[in-house]
Amino acid sequence: MARTGLPRQECAVTVLGGPTAVIDLAGLRIVSVPTFDEPGPRGYLTKTTGPAFDEQTVGPVDLVLVSHDLHPDNLDQRGRVFATSASLLLTGPLAAGRLGAPAVGLAPWTTRTVPRGDGDGHLTVLAVPAVHGPEDGERDADGNVNCEVTGWILSGEGLPTLYVSGDNASVRTVAEVSRRVPDISAALLHAGAARVPSKFDGRPLSMDSRRAAAAAAVLGAGIVVPAHYDGWTHFSEGRAELELAFHEAGLSSLLHAPAHGSWVDLRP
Structure with a gap:
């Protein structure tokens, strides 16, 4: 993997692989859900490919977002080191308690403002809920399906609103x-229909492709x-299934799924 650094963009996202x-x-x-380990078994899960760029190539970061910390496909060993070395790490309250400093826990529908790097005020980060499995899945003592998971809304003056x-x-x-x-203009959706046979009768723990297309329609976002x-081997649907689902829903123009490491402009 190249180590020449990943040039900064004005307003764009690139998926490195996995989440x-x-x-x-x-x-x-900003890095969302850092996973940088090499392929191989991780307990009951197996990673099949590494990221398009490693953490040295990504370089210094201003903010890390951790959806949840209990599953290695969402926070692996190198990702944990990367996240806890950042100046600011936002996650859910329970995960923040486990991770320690510099993690800050945000409950759903609470916000944190971050000074913008362009000197134009602040970026607002809003924590939003997520359900890591079927709606009717058994809830734990904290009311979560599977575990606490946090989503995010990033917004600011003159910026696209990103979910x-x-x-x-x-x-x-x-x-x-x-x-x-109601003004979400771009969405980064975790899809893949992750399945673990021992959990919830093997039903998806993340969105399958049809649900991702439905979510895009509900959001009204111009870029997905x-x-x-x-x-990872437990991801049961890939790019082909996503492209088909968005095509069948008449939403192909919204879907942007280039090769990992390629930038997608977030401005519609």
Whole structure:
């Protein structure tokens, strides 16, 4: 992998593989869900491919977003080191307690403002809910399906409003997000229909391709970038299934799924 550095963009996202994405926005470099380990078994999960760029190539970051910390496909060993070395790490309250400093836990529908790198005020980060499995899945003592998972809305003056879903399988939750934040212009959706036979009768733990297309329709976003659909054996649907689902829904023009490491402009 090249180590010449990843040039900063004005307003764009690139998926590195698995769920990991680099978001350049408001003069900030943001990494969502860092996973940088090499391929191989990780307990009951198996990673098949590494990221398009390693952490040295990604370079210094201003903000890391951790959807959840309990599953190695969403925070692996090198990703954990990367995240906890950042100046600011945002995650859910339970994950923040486990990760320690510099993690800051945000409950759903609470915000954190971050000074913009372009000197034009602040970027607002809104934590939003996610359901990591079927709607009728058994809830834990904290009310979560599978575990606590956090999604995000990034917004600011003159910026596209970006929704980062995290490992959410619930279109109902997407509808709630859309109702509360009606001006979402771009979405980074975790898809892949992740399945683990021992959990919820093997039903998807993340959006399948049809749900991703439905979520795009509900959000009304002009740009949809999928992540979390390859690189692990428990992801049961890939790019081909996503492209077919968006085609059948008449939404192909919204879907942007280039080769990993390629930038997608977030401005419609």
